[in-house]
Amino acid sequence: MIVATSERLELLMQSEMLAQNIIESDLFQQYVECKHTLAQDKEAQRLIQAxxxxxxxxxxxxxxxRYHPDYHKVTKSVRIMKREVDMHEAVANFKKAERQLQDLLDEVSTFIGQSVSEFIKVPKGNPHFQSGCGCSSGGSCGCS
Structure with missing residues (x-):
């Protein structure tokens, strides 16, 4: 059973204030604008659906x-479509804004985790876009 102490409540209030500061940041506002622009862009939506x-x-x-008769054709086609989607200006702007916001959130969570202990493992971003093993331990595991 978790007991609501005044210290716990204060920490929750401070975390809500931190979240509100992030929501009010220029990075978040840019993310929201890019997301809206992407949602309204008919050509981008057509490309994404295709x-x-x-x-x-x-x-x-x-x-x-490789045993499927259309393996090479479909594999090539999906790579071409992915590139076409990624090169669309609205998609590229959204992905850039999303990555910048994710970087900010990663920095905040790393700062909080490291402030508690250097051994705290903090989940970060998308491991597909990171170098190293992606364990998010800041290199303390020796993998990076």
């Missing part, structure tokens, strides 16, 4: 791997 359809085909082909 890519999602192509991705479903790709996932179906992946079940059989």
């Amino acid at each position: 890519f999602n359809r192509e991705k479903e085909l790709y996932e179906d082909v992946q079940r059989f791997g």
Whole structure:
């Protein structure tokens, strides 16, 4: 059973204030604007929908791997579609804003974790876009 102490309540209030400061930041506002612009961009939405359809085909082909008769065709097609989506200005701007906001959140969580203990492992961002092993331990595990 968790007891609500005044210290715990104070920490929760401070974390809410931190979250509010992040929401009021220029980075968050830029993220929201880019997200809205992307949602309103008909060409970007068309490309994303076409890519999602192509991705479903790709996932179906992946079940059989190289033995599927359309493996090379679908694999090439999904790469081309992905590049087309990623190169669209609204998508690129959104991804950039999203990455910047994620970096801020990573910095805040790392700062808090490291302030408590250097051994605290803090989950960070998307491991697909990070170098090293992605364990988020700040290198203390010796992997990076």
